[in-house]
Amino acid sequence: MAPTSEILTTERILEATEEVLRRHGPAKATVVDVARALGVSHGTVYRHFRTKAALREAVTKRWLDRTTDALSGIAAEDRAPETRLRDWLAALFAAKRRKSGDDPELFATYKVLTGENVTAVGQHITELVDQLTVIIQAGVDTGVFTAPDPRARARAVFHATGRFHDPAYAQEWERPDIETEFDEVLDLVLRGLRASA
Amino acid sequence: MAPTSEILTTERILEATEEVLRRHGPAKATVVDVARALGVSHGTVYRHFRTKAALREAVTKRWLDRTTDALSGIAAEDRAPETRLRDWLAALFAAKRRKSGDDPELFATYKVLTGENVTAVGQHITELVDQLTVIIQAGVDTGVFTAPDPRARARAVFHATGRFHDPAYAQEWERPDIETEFDEVLDLVLRGLRASA
DNA sequence: CGGATGACAGATATTGAAATCTGTCATCCG
DNA sequence: CGGATGACAGATTTCAATATCTGTCATCCG
Incomplete structure (x- = not known):
């Protein structure tokens, strides 16, 4: 969905994560959801944040x-x-x-x-x-x-x-x-x- | 287990309920447990308290x-x-x-x-x-x-x-x-x- | 070569069938 | 007759099988 053309910054990941949290709530928001929202694989998200917990903390x-x-x-x-x-x-x-x-x-x-x-x-x-x-x-x-x-x-x-x-x-x-x-x-x-x- | 000989007072039910709550915790404590602890049927407990919620409130x-x-x-x-x-x-x-x-x-x-x-x-x-x-x-x-x-x-x-x-x-x-x-x-x-x- | 990928193992979450519980009430017993 | 009972219906919980997720890493692509 999101344009793959843009550079994947930490900032963009945080924005997408906020959006996913807003949509799905804290229990159901997954790293896979965030990756999907950004149009990348979830492995890529793990390149920017060591764990899901670190992403949530940010x-x-x-x-x-x-x-x-x-x-x-x-x-x-x-x-x-x-x-x-x-x-x-x-x-x-x-x-x-x-x-x-x-x-x-x-x-x-x-x-x-x-x-x-x-x-x-x-x-x-x-x-x-x-x-x-x-x-x-x-x-x-x-x-x-x-x-x-x-x-x-x-x-x-x-x-x-x-x-x-x-x-x-x-x-x-x-x-x-x-x-x-x-x-x-x-x-x-x-x-x-x-x-x- | 508990003596059936004693008269079943509201007070005794409350004591038994406290004990059941202490043992099983709030999620697993049931009216059936309370009745069992008192050696009576659960229907009897309902004679003293209209609902489980009322019992817990007391x-x-x-x-x-x-x-x-x-x-x-x-x-x-x-x-x-x-x-x-x-x-x-x-x-x-x-x-x-x-x-x-x-x-x-x-x-x-x-x-x-x-x-x-x-x-x-x-x-x-x-x-x-x-x-x-x-x-x-x-x-x-x-x-x-x-x-x-x-x-x-x-x-x-x-x-x-x-x-x-x-x-x-x-x-x-x-x-x-x-x-x-x-x-x-x-x-x-x-x-x-x-x-x- | 640097960043992205997706297959994978182990952990966690979902689901639906089976078990248990809540609250009622016709019946029983002293 | 007054209080206790336990069978019952509908709601809730449990449990185990199934699906999804997390985090890693060998591989791929520009």
């Missing part, structure tokens, strides 16, 4: 990186740390919720993939905590936040808000009072961050 | 109530709200972690059961938030906590600490730095609760 990383990249802008902005933190957490929540709500099947697929690739997820979380650390450090520098160890504080903020970004809770994000819950937790967290003044 | 409730009961003591104590809250959250975490660590298979079984009985879990969470509300209200009354709406604050505290009591995270509880993470979140939450004074 797709997972790409997907996680999209979120990280989307948020990095907010973290780097030059605005009041408190509103920046609010916006960052709200954006993270909104992004996850949109992904989950718009295409539940695809989201379920990525839930399986992230479950398979704990290491990639760990790295993703580290990157997100890095971004949070930047914001919190800025708050400490301007005196609006108190944090003996900004990175530890960032971890705490990330874990305390897990309900609003961890895919395990995707089901809860459909409930009508989830926004209220988010605001309640955000208030508590921001109170915990603020300098006693 | 077992789930019993299990959840054990945790609620164990914690109610701490909530009702007459001590400084801050240490009481610390102890309550630590006790909740410790209880869950012990259950998960001591008998992972049984814990996995109850994870399946709680997934089946979202309603029972909802009620359980309500009870736990009730207990938290009591502690927070006490703190507001003595002036050490600030909370315009103590129940909303209690919800926020519960959700912010989800990582340390939600069975979905059981896997993480084995990591060595989980204690540190708990302390970090607890610090943040307590800072958020304290009155500015």
